[in-house]
Amino acid sequence: MKQPLVIFDTTLRDGEQSPGASMTKEEKIRVARQLEKMRVDVIEAGFAAASPGDFDAIHAIAQAVKESTICSLARANENDIGRAGEAIRPAQSGRIHTFIATSPIHMEKKLRMTPDQVVEQAVKAIGWARSYTDNVEFSAEDAGRSELDFLCRIFEAVIKAGATTINVPDTVGYNIPYQFAETIRQLIERVPNSDKVVWSVHCHNDLGLAVANSLGAVLVGARQVECTINGLGERAGNASLEEIVMAVRTRADVFPVETRIDTTQIVPASKLVSQITGYPVQPNKAIVGANAFAHESGIHQDGVLKHRETYEIMRAQDVGWSQNKLVLGKHSGRNAFKTRLAELGIELDSDEVLNAAFARFKELADKKHEIFDEDLHALVSDEVVTPDQEHYKLIYSHVCSETGEMPHAQVVLSVGGSECKGEADGGGPVDATFKAIETIAGSGAELLLYSVNAITTGTDAQGEVTTRLAKGDRIVNGNGADTDIVIASAKSYLNALNKLHSSLEKVKAQGGV
Ligand code: KIV
Numbered sequence: 001m002k003q004p005l006v007i008f009d010t011t012l013r014d015g016e017q018s019p020g021a022s023m024t025k026e027e028k029i030r031v032a033r034q035l036e037k038m039r040v041d042v043i044e045a046g047f048a049a050a051s052p053g054d055f056d057a058i059h060a061i062a063q064a065v066k067e068s069t070i071c072s073l074a075r076a077n078e079n080d081i082g083r084a085g086e087a088i089r090p091a092q093s094g095r096i097h098t099f100i101a102t103s104p105i106h107m108e109k110k111l112r113m114t115p116d117q118v119v120e121q122a123v124k125a126i127g128w129a130r131s132y133t134d135n136v137e138f139s140a141e142d143a144g145r146s147e148l149d150f151l152c153r154i155f156e157a158v159i160k161a162g163a164t165t166i167n168v169p170d171t172v173g174y175n176i177p178y179q180f181a182e183t184i185r186q187l188i189e190r191v192p193n194s195d196k197v198v199w200s201v202h203c204h205n206d207l208g209l210a211v212a213n214s215l216g217a218v219l220v221g222a223r224q225v226e227c228t229i230n231g232l233g234e235r236a237g238n239a240s241l242e243e244i245v246m247a248v249r250t251r252a253d254v255f256p257v258e259t260r261i262d263t264t265q266i267v268p269a270s271k272l273v274s275q276i277t278g279y280p281v282q283p284n285k286a287i288v289g290a291n292a293f294a295h296e297s298g299i300h301q302d303g304v305l306k307h308r309e310t311y312e313i314m315r316a317q318d319v320g321w322s323q324n325k326l327v328l329g330k331h332s333g334r335n336a337f338k339t340r341l342a343e344l345g346i347e348l349d350s351d352e353v354l355n356a357a358f359a360r361f362k363e364l365a366d367k368k369h370e371i372f373d374e375d376l377h378a379l380v381s382d383e384v385v386t387p388d389q390e391h392y393k394l395i396y397s398h399v400c401s402e403t404g405e406m407p408h409a410q411v412v413l414s415v416g417g418s419e420c421k422g423e424a425d426g427g428g429p430v431d432a433t434f435k436a437i438e439t440i441a442g443s444g445a446e447l448l449l450y451s452v453n454a455i456t457t458g459t460d461a462q463g464e465v466t467t468r469l470a471k472g473d474r475i476v477n478g479n480g481a482d483t484d485i486v487i488a489s490a491k492s493y494l495n496a497l498n499k500l501h502s503s504l505e506k507v508k509a510q511g512g513v
């Protein structure tokens, strides 16, 4: 009989601490809904005390999501815990996750507290958290570099005070699998009442060992893993959810646990997070990389054709890869379009949104004869922008680019409903277009990142562009897709400008915990 392994997703909290990966409230809700659909057990929706924007996003997710537990992070102080408690109040199932550092270096140099004071503070924190919910998680930050005796002492105290999940983070990604597993094994063996709580691990990937360390811990008794989609997270990231889930499932002969995850939702989740954060997925990334199921060598191809399992340990469709087959063309009707979206699990909020998406589909089908599932995903994500978030809209763009001449761009934008024209020279057609837009918008934002990805193969493929802009303490990502790279770039730039302009955008300094 398998035991449950709790999947605790922290894409919206630790994942969002990746530089430039901050998300708007609406984007966080979209990700949270996808995590719920994927049947993630616990969604760490943010750090309520970090900013009013974080608080609002957690509160909104707690209202929107019904099937997953919604959690907020909080430092071990009364104010943070109060904010977390208020933020998760609407949740059907809510959790407060409070933490304090326990390693000698963190206690002495960062907290400037003695070990006794740290234990006392942790116990108080559990008491405050328990006044909001009986689902309370305690993390010993930098446990991976803490003394085992001290961890035993503090964990014993917080369990007595009412913590229900004990998390052991390798905050700086310093541990090695056999050693981390041994730490977890000893903690479970030595801490009194260890059988009354769920043991959890939270591993960072500084040495590329986050997944290995997490899985090693599961083998010795950890029953919750904290992870993120695409392994996003502070510095080198966190353990990747898709790798943990598929390792446990594929090696059911080794792991005594099972997850509730609907694995067919993994690739859609990966694409959504990548598109929103502007963090591309490397092609050779396990499970969700574009090449994860591609066989290049003739010997491998021959083997797979003869018997798939000669070279494949998982099925691409089990993790949500579609066949990349031609799905629709310019003669497809609204019904076929709607049916294919439903098959892809894409639900549009209203007939109006569906009609707008269908109009865009027809436009695309005129330019690009073969429309693939990936095109539909990009097309629909464009439609998610609601009119009140579209202060700047592209009406027209024209670029002149010829050998030996400086590229020149002209654009016409709708700005809050009025038409404005701008033009500029630039180092290339995209640079000229951005400069032309800026003659109108005058945002003064700094361009931090510009990246282009082909959504499918072929020279008529749509290009998906991500633009990251910074202004003051705000960093936003914009996305745009089109068969014309310059237009995709303009759309992406305007999408980012709209976010900077939007009052819905949260204000948050990067850095987090
Ligand atoms: O890495 C870490 O220690 C954390 C804790 C707050 C759980 O993210």
Ligand code: ZN
Binding pocket: 014, 169, 171, 202, 204, 234
């Ligand atoms: Zn972390």
